Amino acid sequence: MAWRAPFDWIENAPALLGLVTLSFIVGIIALGGPSHQLLSTLWKPEVKQGELADYLYLVAATLGATISPYLLYFYSSGAREEHWTSNSLLLNRVTAIVGMSFGSLGSIALIFLGAMVLQPLNMQASSLGELGLSMAKALGPFGTLLFAVALFATCLGAALEVVLGVSYNIAQGFGWEWGEDKKPVEAARFNLVLIIFLLVAVAIGLMGIDPLQLALAGSTVIALFLPISLFPFLVLMNDPQYLRDKTNGRFSNIAIICILLIAFVVAFVSIPLEILSGGG
Amino acid sequence: MPITDDQIFSIRDIIDSQLETREKRRIGRVSDIEAIWQEDGTLVLSSLVIGPQALAGRIASPLRSIVRFVLRDRFDHRIPLDDVEDFGPTLRLRGSAADYPVGQSDAWIANHILRWIPGSGH
Numbered sequence: 001m002a003w004r005a006p007f008d009w010i011e012n013a014p015a016l017l018g019l020v021t022l023s024f025i026v027g028i029i030a031l032g033g034p035s036h037q038l039l040s041t042l043w044k045p046e047v048k049q050g051e052l053a054d055y056l057y058l059v060a061a062t063l064g065a066t067i068s069p070y071l072l073y074f075y076s077s078g079a080r081e082e083h084w085t086s087n088s089l090l091l092n093r094v095t096a097i098v099g100m101s102f103g104s105l106g107s108i109a110l111i112f113l114g115a116m117v118l119q120p121l122n123m124q125a126s127s128l129g130e131l132g133l134s135m136a137k138a139l140g141p142f143g144t145l146l147f148a149v150a151l152f153a154t155c156l157g158a159a160l161e162v163v164l165g166v167s168y169n170i171a172q173g174f175g176w177e178w179g180e181d182k183k184p185v186e187a188a189r190f191n192l193v194l195i196i197f198l199l200v201a202v203a204i205g206l207m208g209i210d211p212l213q214l215a216l217a218g219s220t221v222i223a224l225f226l227p228i229s230l231f232p233f234l235v236l237m238n239d240p241q242y243l244r245d246k247t248n249g250r251f252s253n254i255a256i257i258c259i260l261l262i263a264f265v266v267a268f269v270s271i272p273l274e275i276l277s278g279g280g
Numbered sequence: 281m282p283i284t285d286d287q288i289f290s291i292r293d294i295i296d297s298q299l300e301t302r303e304k305r306r307i308g309r310v311s312d313i314e315a316i317w318q319e320d321g322t323l324v325l326s327s328l329v330i331g332p333q334a335l336a337g338r339i340a341s342p343l344r345s346i347v348r349f350v351l352r353d354r355f356d357h358r359i360p361l362d363d364v365e366d367f368g369p370t371l372r373l374r375g376s377a378a379d380y381p382v383g384q385s386d387a388w389i390a391n392h393i394l395r396w397i398p399g400s401g402h
Contacts, residue, residue, distance in 0.1 A: 003397070003399060004399045173309075174308060174309060175298045175299060175306055175307070175308045175309035176306060176307070176308065176386070177305055177306045177307075177386060178306075183400070183401025184390075184394050184397070184399070184400040184401055185390035185394050185395075185400050185401045185402050186401065187386075188385075188386040188387070188389040188390040188393075188394055189385065189386055189389060191394060191400075192389050192393060192394070195397070
């Protein structure tokens with residue numbers, strides 16, 4: 001898909017398949033809904049003694065995965081692929097708010113499912129297979145199938161986003177011809193970078209590292225570097241030369257700086273703790 | 281459009297600018313510039329430099345000679361300033377991509393690497 005699919009396929013196919021993650025909510029309902037005690041962990045998390053490092057590590061990874069700079073590279077390039085103009089601001093706002101909320105809802109639903117099914121069995125949800133069990137318990141063999149489709153959709157979306165995000169970033173940085181709607185030979189250097197990164201990803205995949213642990217470690221490192229990688233965006237968001245009257249307000253700036261700092265501090269603290277405690 | 285007296289450009293306006301050819305193909309960004317001293321003591325911009333050595337030199341001067349030792353000037357190319365038709369955030373060139381070594385790299389990659397991959401459109 002990264003090689004030849006037009007941009008609207010890349011954008012819409014994983015998004016449509018991703019609707020399957022709604023089945024996590026169906027799973028929660030099928031299991032009778034979360035208990036009040038479980039719901040309260042949304043705002044009052046229970047961190048058991050000796051698990052603070054793991055908890056902080058997960059917080060850093062979640063922040064890193066949610067505000068990854070690849071998301072911005074991919075999203076902004078997508079806006080140019082689709083020839084957005086200043087008239088597209090409403091579309092942008094709706095896409096960002098609905099998209100992020102939908103993604104977060106799916107993630108929270110899966111965490112709830114895990115807590116409802118796996119926690120009573122003293123299972124840690126430390127592998128994707130264990131997570132799949134919670135859907136199997138809720139919806140039977142069909143639930144397992146839905147979990148597999150959701151996993152495929154989210155992995156496909158993330159893989160396309162990262163490989164294209166990196167290729168867009170490099171091609172635009174060096175001023176090369178780029179674009180998914182062009183034939184590969186018409187944007188040769190862009191597509192060469194894309195192939196190289198796909199091969200690197202395959203090579204890392206073949207090394208046999210547990211994908212869940214690798215994704216967690218990667219997201220935590222992303223969180224650690226967020227202040228560096230997103231500071232240029234913050235400067236641009238406040239530059240009237242580029243944005244005229246659409247620059248960030250004081251509230252947005254303070255919110256962004258706080259989120260970046262929280263992500264950095266949590267990652268900075270949790271990575272050494274996680275290494276010292278032996279990981280996982 | 282030649283530079284007129286009322287158009288004053290700083291190095292910042294030119295360095296890192298997008299280079300676009302006559303047929304609107306983006307071929308690269310300006311990595312560095314070259315200037316020559318005239319007999320009357322003035323410094324005149326002569327050419328645009330595109331390539332990894334020039335970029336390395338901008339990060340740290342010693343890096344330029346290290347990268348030069350490895351790459352031996354093979355990937356750095358110059359475009360005479362006279363070839364620039366229009367100045368701005370994008371520098372529009374008079375020639376087509378095939379007229380510039382930096383513009384030929386896309387064709388080289390397409391002809392030597394991408395052509396072997398199905399669906400490349402070669």
